[in-house]
Amino acid sequence: MTVEPAPGLVQPDPAGAPTGARPPVVELVDVVKTYASEPAVHALRGVSLAVAEGELVAILGPSGSGKTTLLHVMGTLDRPSTGAVRITGLDVARLSDRELAALRATRIGFVFQQFFLAEHASVLENVADGLLYAGVAVRERRDRAAEALQAVGLSHRAGFRPTHLSGGERQRVAIARALVGQPQLVLADEPTGNLDRATGLAILELLETLHGEGATIVVITHEGAIADRLPRQIEMVDGQIVADIRRHAAGRR
Amino acid sequence: MTLAITLAPGRLRPGDLARVASAGLRTRRLRAALSSLGIAIGVAAVVAVLGLSASSQAGLLAEIDRLGTNLLTVTNGQSFFGQTAELPTAAPGMISRIGPVTRVAATGATSASVYRSPLIPSVQTGGLSVDAASLELLAAVGTTVAEGRFLNAATQREAVCVLGAVAAQTLGIDRIVPGERVWLGNQWFYVAGILRSAVLTPEIDTEVLVGFPAAATYLGFDGHPSTVYVRTRTDEVTAVDGVLAATANPEAPNQVDVSQPSSALSARAEAQSALNGLFLGLGAVALLVGAVGVANIMVISVLERRSEIGLRRALGATRGHIRIQFLAEAVLLAGIGGVVGIAAGALATAVYATTKHWAVVVPPLAWGGGFAAALVIGAVSGLLPALRAARLSPTDALRTV
Numbered sequence: 001m002t003v004e005p006a007p008g009l010v011q012p013d014p015a016g017a018p019t020g021a022r023p024p025v026v027e028l029v030d031v032v033k034t035y036a037s038e039p040a041v042h043a044l045r046g047v048s049l050a051v052a053e054g055e056l057v058a059i060l061g062p063s064g065s066g067k068t069t070l071l072h073v074m075g076t077l078d079r080p081s082t083g084a085v086r087i088t089g090l091d092v093a094r095l096s097d098r099e100l101a102a103l104r105a106t107r108i109g110f111v112f113q114q115f116f117l118a119e120h121a122s123v124l125e126n127v128a129d130g131l132l133y134a135g136v137a138v139r140e141r142r143d144r145a146a147e148a149l150q151a152v153g154l155s156h157r158a159g160f161r162p163t164h165l166s167g168g169e170r171q172r173v174a175i176a177r178a179l180v181g182q183p184q185l186v187l188a189d190e191p192t193g194n195l196d197r198a199t200g201l202a203i204l205e206l207l208e209t210l211h212g213e214g215a216t217i218v219v220i221t222h223e224g225a226i227a228d229r230l231p232r233q234i235e236m237v238d239g240q241i242v243a244d245i246r247r248h249a250a251g252r253r
Numbered sequence: 254m255t256l257a258i259t260l261a262p263g264r265l266r267p268g269d270l271a272r273v274a275s276a277g278l279r280t281r282r283l284r285a286a287l288s289s290l291g292i293a294i295g296v297a298a299v300v301a302v303l304g305l306s307a308s309s310q311a312g313l314l315a316e317i318d319r320l321g322t323n324l325l326t327v328t329n330g331q332s333f334f335g336q337t338a339e340l341p342t343a344a345p346g347m348i349s350r351i352g353p354v355t356r357v358a359a360t361g362a363t364s365a366s367v368y369r370s371p372l373i374p375s376v377q378t379g380g381l382s383v384d385a386a387s388l389e390l391l392a393a394v395g396t397t398v399a400e401g402r403f404l405n406a407a408t409q410r411e412a413v414c415v416l417g418a419v420a421a422q423t424l425g426i427d428r429i430v431p432g433e434r435v436w437l438g439n440q441w442f443y444v445a446g447i448l449r450s451a452v453l454t455p456e457i458d459t460e461v462l463v464g465f466p467a468a469a470t471y472l473g474f475d476g477h478p479s480t481v482y483v484r485t486r487t488d489e490v491t492a493v494d495g496v497l498a499a500t501a502n503p504e505a506p507n508q509v510d511v512s513q514p515s516s517a518l519s520a521r522a523e524a525q526s527a528l529n530g531l532f533l534g535l536g537a538v539a540l541l542v543g544a545v546g547v548a549n550i551m552v553i554s555v556l557e558r559r560s561e562i563g564l565r566r567a568l569g570a571t572r573g574h575i576r577i578q579f580l581a582e583a584v585l586l587a588g589i590g591g592v593v594g595i596a597a598g599a600l601a602t603a604v605y606a607t608t609k610h611w612a613v614v615v616p617p618l619a620w621g622g623g624f625a626a627a628l629v630i631g632a633v634s635g636l637l638p639a640l641r642a643a644r645l646s647p648t649d650a651l652r653t654v
């Protein structure tokens with residue numbers, strides 16, 4: 001991230017300010033998302049929430065309740081129909097598509113249920129691709145990918161093809177790819193959805209460890225058992241938040 | 254103090270673009286190979302046609318060079334009244350006295366006809382003519398005998414003839430056997446030899462040659478030469494050319510035609526054959542089919558790789574990044590086809606030219622143009638699929654599994 005006044009000045013960046021209270025990493029105010037399909041679908045109906053730096057949040061809800069839509073809006077992959085979205089204090093409505101892409105490249109990491117790994121590339125290359133659009137030189141991408149792989153405990157698989165990995169290992173690669181740019185926000189959509197119970201639990205423990213090291217993580221799940229482990233649970237039904245529960249640190253182990 | 258940020262998307266470096274663009278091709282090698290085949294065939298056809306015509310031209314020019322550009326021919330032109338003029342019998346002697354002239358030979362048209370046997374109807378001359386020839390003819394025009402021997406001091410007085418290359422074929426004589434004869438001017442003439450094709454002076458190929466004395470004795474020939482072949486020092490060709498007409502026929506220099514056979518042949522070598530146009534047309538059709546193939550494969554590729562597109566957008570790719578990726582993939586696909594086509598076309602040219610003993614020439618216009626055409630075709634046929642890929646919304650792309 002360049003910390004510099006003009007040229008290309010966009011808007012003040014409170015997240016970069018050295019002093020004062022930091023704004024939430026992500027903040028939604030009265031967000032409505034309506035898909036203009038036939039009939040129109042109201043996927044989000046007035047969602048307001050804020051996630052502060054260093055939080056680990058579960059978003060829980062039944063199928064079709066709007067969890068993925070919410071995650072896409074939080075990740076600037078989609079714009080809300082109405083309402084405001086601020087990422088590290090930056091108003092998404094005031095950013096162009098190109099600026100949003102740059103925002104995703106540098107500040108947001110994604111983890112998906114289907115992993116989305118490139119099968120013809122090595123594990124290391126897959127992780128390094130997390131920095132492909134951030135303007136980082138190839139040498140540094142590889143060095144940082146190796147560190148990220150170490151953080152998820154997969155250094156010994158760096159040269160493998162994803163095809164030769166187990167599901168749990170694949171999701172670790174995807175998590176390393178999301179973390180390689182040290183984003184301010186990590187968004188995970190059902191990261192354990194394609195894994196068996198034990199493997200899913202191991203992935204959850206990895207996310208908890210990374211959270212312990214300072215990452216801000218939002219995990220979508222429809223399994224109460226998983227949400228129960230996390231310090232904060234937001235429950236959605238029908239495009240609305242029906243509960244937002246915080247437990248005090250450590251939580252229930 | 255206000256701190257502000259610049260949120261500018263990173264540019265894809267050329268190396269990264271190459272890797273990203275080739276990823277799709279590396280995962281589906283067979284499909285990539287098949288879809289670039291059309292372009293390869295088209296480029297190969299274009300390169301081979303242009304290469305072969307350039308090589309054959311180079312071969313002909315080399316042959317002309319070998320035979321020498323210093324040959325001039327003097328022929329009897331038209332008189333003022335449109336009749337065929339006559340060259341004076343002294344013309345060859347006069348010409349040989351010009352300083353830079355190194356060799357002079359003459360032929361003289363007779364009115365006789367030649368047949369395989371007396372039984373052939375007299376109208377079937379086969380386009381052959383009977384000409385008197387001086388003994389230096391072969392050295393002057395630069396050809397040799399293929400079979401037997403040429404006329405000599407003895408046989409030029411006898412009923413003996415030598416056949417031009419085409420004349421021998423027309424008469425059905427391909428070997429000299431003792432006693433071989435043809436029916437010439439109502440009597441038998443023995444055949445002494447058969448000539449190789451005379452590239453510079455193809456008129457000799459259809460002639461049956463007898464000695465000047467024999468022509469006078471047996472065929473009632475008046476001794477006027479109709480063509481004088483003149484070799485000069487190479488650096489004096491133009492100067493000799495200037496004085497030939499007046500020397501050959503001082504009384505009527507304008508009734509004499511002087512020409513340089515090598516320049517006429519060179520001009521013919523430059524001319525494109527009509528066949529080239531046909532093959533270039535076929536090459537263009539193959540290129541068009543190839544373009545459709547590439548466009549088709551790119552459309553399919555974009556449909557199949559929606560989730561990859563969604564992932565890249567999530568990783569921070571702009572629409573521009575996606576567009577350039579698929580455009581570069583199409584250009585790469587077509588470029589590979591182009592390179593393969595150039596190699597195949599050049600190989601075909603090399604093989605054919607070598608069997609013909611020509612120099613192998615693949616003009617830069619052929620391979621450069623072929624490659625450029627392939628790249629342009631790739632860009633054009635990849636444009637629409639690339640625009641579609643870039644237009645895809647990230648959320649739609651990610652929701653397809």
Ligand SMILES: Nc1ncnc2c1ncn2[C@@H]1O[C@H](COP(=O)(O)OP(=O)(O)OP(=O)(O)O)[C@@H](O)[C@H]1O
Pocket residue numbers: 035036037041042043061062063064065066067068069070222
């Ligand atoms: N592009 C779209 N056009 C129309 N409707 C859509 C579109 N995308 C999603 N929806 C609808 O929006 C609603 C919310 O979808 P969303 O994917 O956010 O739910 P979810 O909570 O993630 O469900 P799941 O647990 O099954 O993943 C659903 O009813 C879905 O059918």
Ligand SMILES: [Mg+2]
Pocket residue numbers: 067068069189
């Ligand atoms: Mg979902």
